[in-house]
Amino acid sequence: MSEKSYSPIAVDLEKDRKYAWCTCSHSSNQPFCDGSHRAHNKPPSLGFSVEEDKKAYLCTCKKTGNPPYCDGSHKN
Numbered sequence: 001m002s003e004k005s006y007s008p009i010a011v012d013l014e015k016d017r018k019y020a021w022c023t024c025s026h027s028s029n030q031p032f033c034d035g036s037h038r039a040h041n042k043p044p045s046l047g048f049s050v051e052e053d054k055k056a057y058l059c060t061c062k063k064t065g066n067p068p069y070c071d072g073s074h075k076n
């Protein structure tokens with residue numbers, strides 16, 4: 001297999017906190033944005049928040065159809 005394999009990262013999200021999910025893959029703070037998209041001229045992060053404290057599996061392959069959440073697309 002030549003492609004790097006990805007899997008989601010489990011994170012504990014806090015109600016009403018603002019998060020920035022990395023969309024470009026260059027962040028070294030996956031699954032969150034660290035600003036690397038600027039140096040790589042890539043699209044910015046996706047901002048999101050949750051309505052209650054919860055654990056979520058955030059996508060790292062960036063192929064999910066339901067960003068920022070893993071939808072199983074990394075297996076394809």
Ligand code: FES
Pocket residue numbers: 006007008058059060061062063064069070071072073074075
């Ligand atoms: S890591 Fe599962 S869809 Fe991207």
